Amino acid sequence: xxxxxxxxxxxxxxxxxxxxxRCSSQSGHNTVSWYQQALGQxxxxxxxxxxxxxxxRGNFPPRFSGLQFPNYSSxxxxxxxxxxxxxxxxxxSSLRVLSNSVSKNIQYFGAGTRLSVL
Amino acid sequence: xxxxxxxxxALSIQExxxxxxxxxYKTSINNxxxxxQNSGRGLVHLILIRSNEREKHSGRLRVTLDTSKKSSSLLxxxxxxxxxxxxxxxxxxxxxxxxxxFGKGTKLTVNx
Numbered sequence: 644x645x646x647x648x649x650x651x652x653x654x655x656x657x658x659x660x661x662x663x664x665r666c667s668s669q670s671g672h673n674t675v676s677w678y679q680q681a682l683g684q685x686x687x688x689x690x691x692x693x694x695x696x697x698x699x700r701g702n703f704p705p706r707f708s709g710l711q712f713p714n715y716s717s718x719x720x721x722x723x724x725x726x727x728x729x730x731x732x733x734x735x736s737s738l739r740v741l742s743n744s745v746s747k748n749i750q751y752f753g754a755g756t757r758l759s760v761l
Numbered sequence: 762x763x764x765x766x767x768x769x770x771a772l773s774i775q776e777x778x779x780x781x782x783x784x785x786y787k788t789s790i791n792n793x794x795x796x797x798q799n800s801g802r803g804l805v806h807l808i809l810i811r812s813n814e815r816e817k818h819s820g821r822l823r824v825t826l827d828t829s830k831k832s833s834s835l836l837x838x839x840x841x842x843x844x845x846x847x848x849x850x851x852x853x854x855x856x857x858x859x860x861x862x863f864g865k866g867t868k869l870t871v872n873x
Binding site: 685686735747 | 791804
């Protein structure tokens with residue numbers, strides 16, 4: 644168990660709808676990253692939040708948005724759902740330490756939310 | 762887009778045999794990590810190797826890194842049926858980005 648929890652575990656939506664996915668990070672972590680994993684593929688980076696600010700974004704359209712809260716939990720929102728948004732959405736938490744040395748950047752993943760868009 | 766490729770895409774072996782998976786990547790890196798995923802669930806971190814390291818061991822796992830060839834390998838010795846999973850390499854790049862860039866993974870099946 645990584646201590647990272649995601650909800651819901653499964654979700655079915657129809658095209659054009661909006662969805663919110665939630666993630667509680669591991670205690671002591673200050674950074675949350677979201678990934679999309681299509682069937683048979685590796686995870687693709689959506690964005691990362693560090694201390695409530697977006698800290699990097701992958702190649703995803705603006706209808707993918709996020710939030711990080713003061714307790715470091717996070718939400719992923721997707722508007723105007725498309726069929727291709729069907730995937731496993733993974734949240735990962737980590738501890739980012741600003742220093743001169745390179746961080747290890749080990750990320751701890753939740754079990755994911757399986758989203759199906761019909 | 763994916764950073765690189767794992768090779769092979771699928772591997773089937775008998776319990777007790779060794780399994781070797783390879784990973785290639787495209788850009789300069791800080792670290793390379795290997796993760797494991799069971800049946801479309803969350804990923805579990807296995808091992809990290811820094812760009813200035815060449816080999817790392819953890820239990821039955823051995824990772825090598827060749828930055829001149831931009832490649833890494835993961836060796837699992839004395840495999841068990843419980844090792845059946847998909848294995849992904851992930852890199853994080855130089856320049857301050859902390860995102861992980863994953864390959865497409867190797868699906869390992871260990872037959873009892």
